[in-house]
Amino acid sequence: MKKLNLKAKNEIIQILTAIGIALVITLLVLLGTSEEPFYAFSKLLTAPLTRMRYFGNVIELMIPLAFAGLSASLLFRSGLFNMGGEGIFYISGIITTILATRSLGNGFFHSFLVILAASLFGGLIACISGFFKAKYDANELVTSLMLNTILFGIGFYILKTRLKDMSVTGVASAPFLDTAKLTVIIPKTNITTGFILLLLLTGTIWFIYKKTKLGYMIKMTGINKDFAKYSGMSFFALTMIVHFMSGFIAGMGSSVHLLSMYDRFTWSALPGYGFDGCLVAMLGKNHPIGAFVAAFGLSYLRTGSDIMARSTDVPVEMVAIVEMVLVLLITADFIVKYLKRKKALAGGTVNE
Amino acid sequence: MNDILALLVTPAFFYAILRVTTPILFAALGNVISSKAGVSNIAMEGTMLTASLAGVLASAYSKSALIGLIAALLVGVLFSAFMAYLSLYLGTKVIMAGIALNLFASSFTVYILYMFTGQKGNSASLASKQIPSVKLPLIDKIPVIGEIFSGHNILVYVALLSVAAIYIMLNKTKLGTHIKAVGENPAAAASVGIKVRRVQFTALCLSGLLAGFGGAYMSMGYLSMFTRDMIAGRGWIAIAASAMGRSMVIPTTITSFLFGIFSAIGNVLQLQNIPSELITTLPYVAVFIGIVVYSVRKSRGGRS
Numbered sequence: 129m130k131k132l133n134l135k136a137k138n139e140i141i142q143i144l145t146a147i148g149i150a151l152v153i154t155l156l157v158l159l160g161t162s163e164e165p166f167y168a169f170s171k172l173l174t175a176p177l178t179r180m181r182y183f184g185n186v187i188e189l190m191i192p193l194a195f196a197g198l199s200a201s202l203l204f205r206s207g208l209f210n211m212g213g214e215g216i217f218y219i220s221g222i223i224t225t226i227l228a229t230r231s232l233g234n235g236f237f238h239s240f241l242v243i244l245a246a247s248l249f250g251g252l253i254a255c256i257s258g259f260f261k262a263k264y265d266a267n268e269l270v271t272s273l274m275l276n277t278i279l280f281g282i283g284f285y286i287l288k289t290r291l292k293d294m295s296v297t298g299v300a301s302a303p304f305l306d307t308a309k310l311t312v313i314i315p316k317t318n319i320t321t322g323f324i325l326l327l328l329l330t331g332t333i334w335f336i337y338k339k340t341k342l343g344y345m346i347k348m349t350g351i352n353k354d355f356a357k358y359s360g361m362s363f364f365a366l367t368m369i370v371h372f373m374s375g376f377i378a379g380m381g382s383s384v385h386l387l388s389m390y391d392r393f394t395w396s397a398l399p400g401y402g403f404d405g406c407l408v409a410m411l412g413k414n415h416p417i418g419a420f421v422a423a424f425g426l427s428y429l430r431t432g433s434d435i436m437a438r439s440t441d442v443p444v445e446m447v448a449i450v451e452m453v454l455v456l457l458i459t460a461d462f463i464v465k466y467l468k469r470k471k472a473l474a475g476g477t478v479n480e
Numbered sequence: 481m482n483d484i485l486a487l488l489v490t491p492a493f494f495y496a497i498l499r500v501t502t503p504i505l506f507a508a509l510g511n512v513i514s515s516k517a518g519v520s521n522i523a524m525e526g527t528m529l530t531a532s533l534a535g536v537l538a539s540a541y542s543k544s545a546l547i548g549l550i551a552a553l554l555v556g557v558l559f560s561a562f563m564a565y566l567s568l569y570l571g572t573k574v575i576m577a578g579i580a581l582n583l584f585a586s587s588f589t590v591y592i593l594y595m596f597t598g599q600k601g602n603s604a605s606l607a608s609k610q611i612p613s614v615k616l617p618l619i620d621k622i623p624v625i626g627e628i629f630s631g632h633n634i635l636v637y638v639a640l641l642s643v644a645a646i647y648i649m650l651n652k653t654k655l656g657t658h659i660k661a662v663g664e665n666p667a668a669a670a671s672v673g674i675k676v677r678r679v680q681f682t683a684l685c686l687s688g689l690l691a692g693f694g695g696a697y698m699s700m701g702y703l704s705m706f707t708r709d710m711i712a713g714r715g716w717i718a719i720a721a722s723a724m725g726r727s728m729v730i731p732t733t734i735t736s737f738l739f740g741i742f743s744a745i746g747n748v749l750q751l752q753n754i755p756s757e758l759i760t761t762l763p764y765v766a767v768f769i770g771i772v773v774y775s776v777r778k779s780r781g782g783r784s
Contacts, residue, residue, distance in 0.1 A: 269575070273716045274767050285755055285757040445594065
């Protein structure tokens with residue numbers, strides 16, 4: 129137990145150091161490029177807290193990021209580098225649209241059905257890459273990336289030819305029915321029941337990791353990919369289960385996001401949540417609660433930079449610098465190594 | 481149908497194949513080198529994007545295409561060196577670093593573009609230079625062949641020459657032998673005195689150099705300016721091509737050309753009233769099927 133605490137302590141120190149360094153670098157960049165660096169810096173850091181609406185924006189944006197992050201972290205944790213979340217977000221969005229624009233019962237039942245269908249579909253789609261990886265060892269990174277573009281092409285084709293609402297300009301579907309949309313739980317924001325769903329999901333994944341054999345297998349396979357084989361479970365089954373779960377979560381994230389924040393489907397490009405999910409997973413160290421916190425942090429940062437961009441001369445893309453510094457410092461283990469070395473030099477025990 | 485066929489057998493069509501394959505070929509060859517050393521460089525997309533912006537900015541301010549090209553190559557190498565340092569010395573997984581740097585490049589280039597031009601979409605306001613095209617002597621005079629092979633951007637020929645150069649580098653030089661040894665068995669390589677990390681570092685820098693060529697071609701040859709996210713997935717396709725070519729120079733080159741052929745077919749079909757959304761997925765479907773077929777065959781072969 130003491131060992132675990134020390135490891136957790138080291139990780140917390142590492143994350144705080146990373147945040148500290150990222151903030152210093154941000155300030156330096158602003159000093160170099162902005163006319164009013166300190167004003168911009170304070171906007172970036174504090175603006176989301178100044179109004180309820182802004183803080184609502186943080187949570188609203190956090191929800192799809194967290195779903196995508198949970199989806200990616202499941203795969204990464206089991207050592208699978210699949211980046212197909214992007215395409216699944218899009219195609220599950222199309223499924224959501226098909227069902228959300230049709231009358232299918234009352235408020236609760238309709239949205240439940242839409243989300244379930246989109247999630248199941250996402251899970252099945254993820255199994256395509258999963259199947260070829262599990263059975264034939266086809267590089268899942270490559271197949272999933274190819275699938276992203278293919279799914280987008282198919283989805284956009286369906287949108288343009290079958291779902292397009294001719295009465296609006298641009299490519300957009302017919303409006304979602306009110307019965308499909310999720311209920312707002314905090315007034316004056318767009319925070320919906322989707323947030324509760326996210327909390328439940330995060331808890332479930334945490335439970336699976338912590339308390340079930342499957343969770344243990346996922347973690348151990350990530351550390352040593354032959355583990356599943358030795359311990360009696362087939363690598364095939366594990367890979368398929370992990371892919372299905374990951375796709376299921378991504379599909380759910382897409383559906384929840386659309387039914388919370390959109391009136392109709394308007395994505396005419398891949399939405400970017402799949403790749404952002406990879407960032408969230410990395411920041412959260414492939415841990416469900418880590419992903420939840422990382423999604424909040426990333427969303428806070430992006431909301432802050434968005435507000436900053438509106439009131440200063442700094443473009444919103446500046447946030448990419450902060451994000452990269454954070455991700456790289458958190459995924460690199462040199463701070464932890466440094467802490468260990470310091471401890472070893474001081475005569476303490478080193479926990480490897 | 482005959483109309484389409486007629487469009488597909490023209491010299492212009494084959495000329496287009498060379499044109500669209502070039503950036504992919506550069507990046508795919510870059511990925512071959514790093515994969516051979518056992519560290520797959522998946523930051524091709526971001527490296528090319530950053531290099532293409534560097535080329536445009538440097539050429540606009542120096543009024544020289546050559547300086548633009550050098551800047552693009554330098555940035556390509558630096559970008560990869562940074563990733564190599566992170567993954568080889570600071571312990572970030574190379575795939576993680578690659579994903580992060582790709583995402584970073586996508587926004588960072590827009591930020592830099594905005595800082596220099598006040599625009600976020602493209603660099604049209606900058607008088608950036610283009611790398612010139614050349615007519616090949618003699619070949620230019622041959623009917624059909626001349627139309628296909630002559631008159632390309634210099635970098636198209638550089639790409640074709642790099643196929644040979646990298647083949648020789650990997651198979652005939654000491655560096656190539658070291659790269660392959662490190663990739664196949666790092667422990668064995670280290671035991672005979674090869675500096676594993678230094679070789680991997682070099683391989684990643686070389687792959688960055690090639691991505692730099694690819695980026696420079698995109699903004700100073702294929703197009704005459706930088707536009708946001710202009711690499712548009714070519715870096716990923718290149719990685720797929722290298723995976724399909726099993727990280728071998730010649731098969732990877734062939735796969736890159738296959739992709740180029742499907743893209744060029746897509747471009748022709750788009751003019752024929754066939755839904756463009758589906759057509760643009762054609763090359764990706766081809767790569768997907770290619771990878772699956774190869775993996776199925778390999779696993780069958782392994783079992784028997």
